Amino acid sequence: MAAQKCLDGFKQAPATLGRVLILGLGKSGKAAAEYCLDRLGDRVESVAVAAGAPSADAEAWADGARARGAVVIFDHEVIEGAYDLCIASPGISEFSDFYRSAAVAAAEVISEVEFAWRESRANARWVAITGTNGKTTTTALTCHLLRAGGMSASAVGNIGETCIEAVAAGATAVYVAEVSSYQLASTRDFAPDVAVVLNITPDHLAWHRTHENYAAAKWKVLAQASAATTAVLNAGDDAVRARIRALRAEGAPCAIVPIGTAAGVGGDMRAACGSASAAFRGAGGMLTVVLDGREYPLITVDDLQIKGAHNQVNALAGAAAALALGAQATAVAEGLLTFAPLEHRIEPAGTVAGVACYNDSKATNVDATLVALTAFEPQRPIVLLGGRDKGTDLAPLVAACRAHARAVICFGEARERFAAAFAAAVAEGLVVAEAAGMEAALDEALGLAAPGDVVVLSPACASFDEFSCFEERGATFKALVADRARKAGA
Numbered sequence: 001m002a003a004q005k006c007l008d009g010f011k012q013a014p015a016t017l018g019r020v021l022i023l024g025l026g027k028s029g030k031a032a033a034e035y036c037l038d039r040l041g042d043r044v045e046s047v048a049v050a051a052g053a054p055s056a057d058a059e060a061w062a063d064g065a066r067a068r069g070a071v072v073i074f075d076h077e078v079i080e081g082a083y084d085l086c087i088a089s090p091g092i093s094e095f096s097d098f099y100r101s102a103a104v105a106a107a108e109v110i111s112e113v114e115f116a117w118r119e120s121r122a123n124a125r126w127v128a129i130t131g132t133n134g135k136t137t138t139t140a141l142t143c144h145l146l147r148a149g150g151m152s153a154s155a156v157g158n159i160g161e162t163c164i165e166a167v168a169a170g171a172t173a174v175y176v177a178e179v180s181s182y183q184l185a186s187t188r189d190f191a192p193d194v195a196v197v198l199n200i201t202p203d204h205l206a207w208h209r210t211h212e213n214y215a216a217a218k219w220k221v222l223a224q225a226s227a228a229t230t231a232v233l234n235a236g237d238d239a240v241r242a243r244i245r246a247l248r249a250e251g252a253p254c255a256i257v258p259i260g261t262a263a264g265v266g267g268d269m270r271a272a273c274g275s276a277s278a279a280f281r282g283a284g285g286m287l288t289v290v291l292d293g294r295e296y297p298l299i300t301v302d303d304l305q306i307k308g309a310h311n312q313v314n315a316l317a318g319a320a321a322a323l324a325l326g327a328q329a330t331a332v333a334e335g336l337l338t339f340a341p342l343e344h345r346i347e348p349a350g351t352v353a354g355v356a357c358y359n360d361s362k363a364t365n366v367d368a369t370l371v372a373l374t375a376f377e378p379q380r381p382i383v384l385l386g387g388r389d390k391g392t393d394l395a396p397l398v399a400a401c402r403a404h405a406r407a408v409i410c411f412g413e414a415r416e417r418f419a420a421a422f423a424a425a426v427a428e429g430l431v432v433a434e435a436a437g438m439e440a441a442l443d444e445a446l447g448l449a450a451p452g453d454v455v456v457l458s459p460a461c462a463s464f465d466e467f468s469c470f471e472e473r474g475a476t477f478k479a480l481v482a483d484r485a486r487k488a489g490a
Helices: 027-037 056-067 097-105 112-119 135-148 163-169 181-185 211-222 238-250 269-273 309-324 329-338 366-373 395-404 412-421 438-448 470-489
Strands: 018-023 044-050 071-073 085-088 109-111 125-130 153-157 174-178 194-197 230-234 255-259 278-281 286-291 294-300 347-352 355-359 382-386 407-411 431-435 454-457
Touching: 018 027, 018 097, 027 044, 027 056, 027 085, 027 112, 027 163, 044 056, 056 071, 085 097, 097 109, 109 112, 109 181, 112 163, 112 181, 125 135, 125 211, 125 309, 135 153, 135 174, 135 309, 135 329, 153 163, 163 174, 181 211, 194 211, 194 309, 211 238, 230 238, 230 309, 238 255, 255 286, 255 309, 269 278, 278 309, 286 309, 294 309, 294 329, 309 329, 347 470, 355 470, 366 382, 366 395, 382 412, 382 438, 395 412, 407 412, 407 438, 412 431, 431 438, 438 454, 438 470, 454 470
Parallel strands: 018 044, 018 085, 044 071, 085 109, 125 174, 125 194, 153 174, 194 230, 230 255, 255 278, 355 454, 382 407, 382 454, 407 431
Antiparallel strands: 278 286, 286 294, 347 355
């Protein structure tokens, strides 16, 4: 594809896309197919979709696509024919036979993110945000800060609309993309203006096969870095900090803005290693970004609406990205003040008789709950734990609750194993109770709480014992809190 003539005024959009294969029919697969069908007979010679397993929704879409000239095949594991370009859906592992078959049949296999970047205008700017945790909050926050600075920005990728839908609409100047390891694995020329890496811990090993493959996919966000690139990297994360050292040893082609140090978000990398740029929580809790020696004090952590040290990192990442793209510091500071927590992520859910309740239903694993436990310091919250057990090691959760929680309520299918894991902690003063379901767990927590206490739903489990998804669980929790608040005020 790179050898073809490209259209003027675009990143790397070839004049002819030729024969296009769409691998998979998820959200991004449909969006890429629609984009190519709109260009059938012009830049696109043909569109074929290897759609995977059929469903009523997929079959209905396929009927419409076939009427427009596409070939759509279900339950097709071996790709036949020859294609100029394959756009692979993120759910399909690059190590699967399906993907490998497509790689043999197509001259090039890329992700929808790569495709959208190539098709975007030459003057469009891209922020790519990745990491094991925190991507969605940081993406939403960065977009919010850019808009506060008067820029036309859209949150795309794993948040909001797909990248190619946003590019097709042509209504934005800055694409703030939440990008997963799945999407990054099949990038080739993707060159964001700002790349943010928040953390890298073992995840998605079934897709990537090894942690090394997973990390390598994440770091492809910097594969095309140049002097025009700003890399915002969380130095508080061991894996990210190691990559910062490696980049500097290799003579990094891009500007690096490290967030915090090994000591945490309060560390200043200028003092630690003489960095010209840094982002950190300074004296008095002031969130501060330094770009190439110029210091921007923004707001104090007490003025943030989003709770916890992890959200201080997210705030600094978004602020550094916005400042690097030219947003004014005063606008960034105002944007930080007005950014509210995302739904189901340590979200204020209301107050019952002086007890503040928080909805962290998105915490579907132990690592996510560990973050919530420290978000309310110096207060020790009463934590609702439970749902459908994922069978993960509970020792880190027990240790963190002993250190940071006042009580835990174990509920749902997981309650027996969770309660057993906490048995020894009871002797050390931690209150542990059990409840059949989430509603009973909330009532148990409110019964233990006094005015000024915090109750947080941060389950460390999937929702599927009682609910269809974590969103339904969180919405139900908020409704229950509102009901108890009405009754308490009656």
